[in-house]
Amino acid sequence: MHGSRLIPGSLAAVAGLASLANADVIRGQAMLTGQVTTGGTCSFANYTLPRDIYGVGIGGGNWAGGGKCGSCLDVFGPGGSARVMIVDSCTSCANNRLNLFSDAFRRIAGTDQGGIIDVEFDVVSCDIDEPIVVRNKVGTSRYHFSLQVLNANLPITALHVSTDGGQNWEETVRREYNFFERATGQSGGFSADRVMVRVSCSNGRRVILPEVSAAELVVTRAPTNC
CATH class of the missing domain: 2.40.40.10 (RlpA-like domain)
Known part of the structure; x- marks a missing residue:
């Protein structure tokens, strides 16, 4: 128990x-x-x-x-x-x-x-000892952003992306198939080969991944967990 x-x-x-x-x-x-x-x-x-x-x-x-x-x-x-x-x-x-x-x-x-x-x-809390990881969907590129969060100890409430080193952040939308993508009406990608990602957890903590590739199926480890 x-x-x-x-x-x-x-x-x-x-x-x-x-x-x-x-x-x-x-x-x-x-x-x-x-x-x-x-x-x-x-x-x-x-x-x-x-x-x-x-x-x-x-x-x-x-x-x-x-x-x-x-x-x-x-x-x-x-x-x-x-x-x-x-x-x-x-x-x-x-x-x-x-x-x-x-x-x-x-x-x-x-x-x-x-x-x-x-x-x-x-x-x-899931009490996972390993850090959060993010995984790119098949077809992800600089022209199509689609990212999944795995191993989070607590529910994920938001995922933001920055292309300017964290000066500005854009919120993404979680789709029913559990990948975060740009909101409807925005272009599919961020026109960048690498972006900064900020994961927000239900306890208010934010986990930042300073460099996430835009290539498909790439898995990136965060520095920590929620």
Whole structure:
């Protein structure tokens, strides 16, 4: 059982996970689903979940159009508890419904059998020891910006880009497939081979990556995490 509990104020910062904005525990239900990260709506292709963190899909009303991708929950059920990361959505699921990967379901339900179980869950830090990384989408270039944030300990609230060394910043938009891109009406790219990226976390912390390549599929490590 993970010792990390709800971070003060974090539930309000990820509004949409429940209507209980001031509660420490969210009550819901969970069921078993296939154990697949690649192909989920968070676009976590080729991403390996950190040690002791399992995968989960969440109801469409909680998922916030991709805004909760990568967030972690501590889930408590009749058989035990597990820490899970949101990697997928379930558009047909009710709010506060969790689709647990089989390994997580087994820990929480105490059985390999399927079915629906009652659970409680907290929004928590993922407690990942590694720094944030950002990954460019296929087709990314100086003419098309599309960037994904991985390994963040807390939900990402914004991503800004600077082409002048941090003097000016432009906010990007998180798409439903969990990549940050320029807003509609802007040109697709920043006309630069390298940019500075600022990642904002739900605890108010900002992580700056001073040099991010515009080439496709490049992965860049940040200096730290949220």
